[in-house]
Structure formats: structure tokens, C-alpha cells
Amino acid sequence: MHRLRPSYCNLVTRTTFDRKVCVEIVFSEHVKLTWMFSKCFTKKMMVPGEVISARKIDGTVLETSCKCSSINTIITFSAPLESSFQLVTSYLLYLFPCPIRKFELDMKFFSNLTSFSKLITVEKCEMLTLRAGKSSKENVEKVLNSFDGFKYFEMIGYVGEGIACEKMNGLDVLKTNDAIWLPTNIFMKLDCRKIEIGENDYLPSDINKFIKKWLNYGFENLEYLIVHMEELFEEEIEMILGDVFVEDWDPKIRHGYYRTNKTTLYDCRKGHDIIRADGKISLSLTECFTLETQSNRSSRPNISSQPFFEAMKK
Secondary structure, three states: OOOOOOOOEEEEOOOOOOEEEEEEEEEEOEEEEEEEEEEEEEEEEOOOOEEEEEEEEOOOEEEEEEEEOEEEEEEOOOOHHHHHHHHHHHHHHHHOOOEOOOOOHHHHOOOOOOHHHHHHHEEEEOOOEEEEEOOOOHHHHHHHHOEEEEEEEEEEOOOOOOOOOOOHHHHOOEEEEEOOOOOHHHHOOOOEEEEEEEEOOOOOOHHHHHHHHOOOOOOOOOEEEEEEEOEEEEEEHHHHOOOOOEEEEOOOOOOOEEEEEOOOEEEEOEEEEEOOOOOEEEEEEEEEEEEOOOOOHHHHHHHOOOOOEEEEOO
16 A cells, blocks of 8 residues: 655644644645644534544543545644643654744743753754744843754844844845844844845944945855845945945846846836846845846846845835
């Protein structure tokens, strides 16, 4: 009998917005096993043929319902307790050993850092999203240092002090909706491939220093930087680009549009090119703001492969 092998696992502990706590084992694009925790699910929401049953794992009884379809879902009717989540995570990874791809970790889900340390036996994941809220700097740093191997990191809602963590350097993607925790001295040392920064305290002069460092062959891994800023006036644009040599957009060199993902397309036709001595060029959009690292000016790059600097209006 053919048996599907698990490809990877996703873990979610989200206590805000749409509230989702689950363990997801992915076998293929269309075949998944999901164990969810819900205190809102009722019998009225059950599909025909669905029954409630008790599942016993290591002596713990969990009241559950199982939905059987091309995507199998098990729902536990209880508040998503830390211990239950830990139990199910360990159980499913024992049955279906596989790497952790995404871990969306809400620090409010854990009663304290000790419970987090006992709960999370996962040491590696590819993509880490941290909802830190009002957590202390020390606790956030301890959580970050608990994981290895992640190349994608997103910080959501953290309003604490600046974070210093070497693991943020050399990432494929670094995203944050609020960069108060990412001071200028750390920002200037980042060597990530893609950086998207939300609200921040950066000055136009800081962006200017970032561009100059790139012109001096820093940030060799950088494909694009997006910095959300207040509306940029002429004097602020002058502070960013005034002492940097730029050329107007040339349709022979680059496409008129730049795509960062499936839903975001930027109009480059009013942008400027910053040319480095080795022939690499970057695109700067000052309606928002941008840097690109196209290897040379000899050919028109693909619409989906141009990195850039960007300072976006809020």
C-alpha cells in the first residue's frame, strides 16, 4: 500500500485577530492533516456524518471531532491550552516526522517564558513569525535564540526596546510592521536579501547613509529594501538623494513595473536609477522609496527580478 510521506509541518498559536491555534502536517498541496483547537466550535457547525469522540494521548483525554475530506481536520473542543498544544504537536510529529516550515508564535499564548521553554521542543523552523506585543526585550531575545535555521523572520506588534540578535543577519526576508525595536545602528548592519520595515524613527539622512553604504559595496545580499515613512517632501527627498548621482528611468534598461509578490506591482517610470561603480544599479522610488541590485546595465531585467530601495508613504 502506498503511503504519503509528510513534507513539512506548520505551527500556529495566534490569539488575536482571527484567532487560530493549530498543528498542520502537509503531505502535498492538496493533502493536509490539521489539528485545530477551538472553544467556539459547536455541534451546529458540524457537517453531516461528523461525530464527537474522545481521543486519548499519553493518558490525556481530548474531546474532538474529525472532518474527513481531501483535507483532514481534527478539532479539539477546548480553549487552546499550552499543555494540549504541546501534547498534540509532539504526538503528530512522532507519527509524521518532518521539518517545521512555518511557526507563527504569539507570546501571549504562553503564560510565562518557563512554560514556553517546556512547551516548545522544536529547535528549528524555516519561517518564524513572532507576535511579541508588550513582551520584554529579554523574553523576545530568549525566544529568538531558542530557534535555529530560520531564513524568514517577521515581527508583529512588538513595542519594546531595541533587539540585538545576530540571527537576524543574513536572512532571506526580514519584515516588521513597527521598527521602533530596530534602531539605526542595527538597521545599518543588516545584510538580508529582502527587508520590509513599517513604522520607524529613521530619518531621511539614515536612508541616505544606507544608500551610500551600498554604493561602497556594502549589503551585497540585498535585493530590496522597503521603508514606510511619512509623506516625503522635496527637502526630505533632497536629503535622501541630493548627494547621490541618479539617472531618470530608462525603458531600455528596466521594465516600467516591478513586482515584489503576486499582489504588489510598482510603477518604476517616475523612479531614478542609482549606478554603482561596478555597474550594478538600484531603483529609487521617492513616492514610496527603493534599492535594486541588478548586476549590470547591458540588458532589460525581468519584471519580477529587480530588487530596489523604497520609502513608502503611509
